[in-house]
Amino acid sequence: MIPWQQRLSTGTEDIQDEVIHWYQQTRHGKAYVPEMIWGTLQTEAYASVILRKVVEFLGVPNDVSAGVAKRMERQQVLYDGEHHYEVILGEQALYTNVGGPVVMRGQMERLLREIDLPSLSLGVLPAAAEVGVIPMPGFSMYDGGRVHYELVSSGVDITDVDELALHDKAFDALSSTASYGEAASSLISKALAFWSAVDEL
Template sequence: MTSSVPWQQRLSTGTEDIQDEVIGWYQQTRHGKAYVPTMIWGTLQTEAYATVILRQVVEFLGVPDDVPAGVAKRMERQQVLYDGEHHYDVILGEQALYTNIGGPEVMRGQMERILRDISLPSLTLGVLSATAEVGIVPKPGFNIFGDSRAHYELVSTGVDITDPDELALHNKAFSAFSNAACYGAAAEKLISKALAFWSNG
């Protein structure tokens, strides 16, 4: 089954309520996966980075402006990285390290945050090099919440997929990205290269 709700409907009261809903998704998901090709995974975002993202959402969609409240909820979500009860496999596209969200200062802080948290027991973080050969046609980013749902954030709507056969294909796609991604010291090298870029910019 596939369901979608337009963002302007889901965000009709602003960003806080949907962020609160997402906290529930993460708290209920002991093992999640995320493929995020062009931006930083929300649960690793700094407050400054998240503020820029949610400000863009509010201005683009014309929804009520409650950015500080939405950012506070996004920061609250990140407790799942530190409570010892959850684990997340996350693959960032190398482009995510260079997509300019808020300028060099924000991006430097974001790269430093990733380097600080990459070794968390709750996190397996890979970086998919821009030149990596992947055995699958490029796909938009998606999150997998346990065995129950895959979630996409499109321009106009959020899409949830719950059909078991479709979820199996999403897990297969994630495995293809994972097999091509860099981990450990190789991933840290790519992130450090991005940090140097934003530090020199």
């Protein structure tokens, strides 16, 4: 494992380039993101807050604008007709305050616009849902036999075949309980109403 401070020693742009490569090479990816919005669906405003927090927390060079631009470039995989992603957001991800009500409202609006993209199967795991696996941190699954976790101090890759199979099993369990289609849109719309009401206070 290489610590984030070392990997981000030149700022956030280079590692965003690396992530773009992962996504371009992955024709069918999966992601479980329990507490924040999946990076490939983040608005520019939301991504700016996230990367600014990374820079401040780790004390790495501040190139937030360049890093955000690369994150926005990554999102082209949603529109090129060559990729498909199965994504499960925890309902908490819709309420974790990233940047305040205006940013969160814009993010909910984007989720509602994009939820029917042909390249995307977007589910929301209700907060009170009973899931057939123990609670776990978020993870991403890429083509080529790789699961990636992002921890506080570093990122971890898993490539062992048996461990990959367990992650597939875990994702299936989460997916079987998540809400999709109109039910997912309803949960996102509820969050949008929440952030709209907060904005008016």
